[in-house]
Amino acid sequence: MEATGNDAKPVVGLIGLGNLGKPMALSLLASGYRMVVNSLQKSEADDLVQRGAVWADSAADVASQVDVFITVLPGPAQVREIMIGSGGALARMKSGSTFIDMSTSSVVIANEIKALADPRGVAVMEAPVSFLAKAPIGESRTSAALQIFVGGSKELYDKYLPLFRSLGGLPDQIYYAGPNGAGYGIKVLLNLLWFIYATGTAEVLALSSKLGIDLRLLQKALCASPTQSNFLQYDINSVFEVGNYDDGFTLDLVCKDIQLGLELGERTGVDIAVSRLVEELHQRALQKYGPKSGEMSVVKLYEEAAGAPFRTP
Numbered sequence: 515m516e517a518t519g520n521d522a523k524p525v526v527g528l529i530g531l532g533n534l535g536k537p538m539a540l541s542l543l544a545s546g547y548r549m550v551v552n553s554l555q556k557s558e559a560d561d562l563v564q565r566g567a568v569w570a571d572s573a574a575d576v577a578s579q580v581d582v583f584i585t586v587l588p589g590p591a592q593v594r595e596i597m598i599g600s601g602g603a604l605a606r607m608k609s610g611s612t613f614i615d616m617s618t619s620s621v622v623i624a625n626e627i628k629a630l631a632d633p634r635g636v637a638v639m640e641a642p643v644s645f646l647a648k649a650p651i652g653e654s655r656t657s658a659a660l661q662i663f664v665g666g667s668k669e670l671y672d673k674y675l676p677l678f679r680s681l682g683g684l685p686d687q688i689y690y691a692g693p694n695g696a697g698y699g700i701k702v703l704l705n706l707l708w709f710i711y712a713t714g715t716a717e718v719l720a721l722s723s724k725l726g727i728d729l730r731l732l733q734k735a736l737c738a739s740p741t742q743s744n745f746l747q748y749d750i751n752s753v754f755e756v757g758n759y760d761d762g763f764t765l766d767l768v769c770k771d772i773q774l775g776l777e778l779g780e781r782t783g784v785d786i787a788v789s790r791l792v793e794e795l796h797q798r799a800l801q802k803y804g805p806k807s808g809e810m811s812v813v814k815l816y817e818e819a820a821g822a823p824f825r826t827p
Contacts (some may be wrong), residue, residue: 558649609635621695639666759808
């Protein structure tokens with residue numbers, strides 16, 4: 515499978531068809547891209563194959579057939595393993611092709627991959643994503659309505675901007691962050707602040723519950739004040755309404771992302787005391803509720819402190 519003609523869309527390979535990768539793959543197919551895919555479970559690709567995607571039995575087999583090779587994986591260890599570990603994908607990529615990592619990952623691993631990719635004539639970019647915040651938990655992950663933070667050369671950003679749009683990037687939310695590593699930096703900081711919001715909001719809700727203040731009244735007042743956040747206005751509603759802590763993104767991944775944030779603190783020499791406390795509370799939730807509990811499980815800690823779940827009519 516090869517792209518033909520100067521104006522042809524590149525053939526795209528995508529590894530990882532979970533809650534992040536699947537909506538992006540569907541969006542690409544709907545935009546007319548030819549795709550080769552692989553994931554942990556072949557069943558994850560059934561609907562994509564029905565829409566014209568080609569299944570490959572390994573990441574390396576995907577890499578050998580495509581012009582653009584995209585990974586959407588849990589974290590740095592998995593990206594490294596697929597690309598330059600036992601997955602062997604980089605070794606099968608064609609000269610002139612491009613590797614784009616859309617995971618929440620680390621520039622340290624990216625630099626290791628880039629050092630091996632450059633002599634092979636393979637370009638390396640990162641483009642981690644965030645689903646549109648202004649949607650209920652769950653609904654926001656059924657379609658690709660994305661913020662995308664692109665790190666790499668400006669030339670490559672311009673070249674692949676149509677691809678990022680077809681992946682689901684919103685027109686005004688595809689950011690050129692800067693050279694390799696800048697995209698990862700923005701995504702890690704975004705996640706870190708979201709986890710800080712989650713923890714702080716849960717603490718305030720626990721106090722409100724103990725004081726007998728109506729939670730919806732408090733939410734309305736806070737959202738009209740300088741304390742407003744997307745977390746307070748949108749994300750917490752799934753807890754209020756149905757006790758859904760969003761297991762579409764699991765607590766083990768939250769803790770991984772917080773660790774990436776702590777690593778940024780170490781690299782920059784900034785004392786990130788708030789982030790360390792947030793990490794401690796999430797680790798406590800991890801031990802109590804398990805790695806596959808929802809990303810807002812830290813809220814449960816505060817519900818227990820309040821002596822009642824945060825539910826509203």
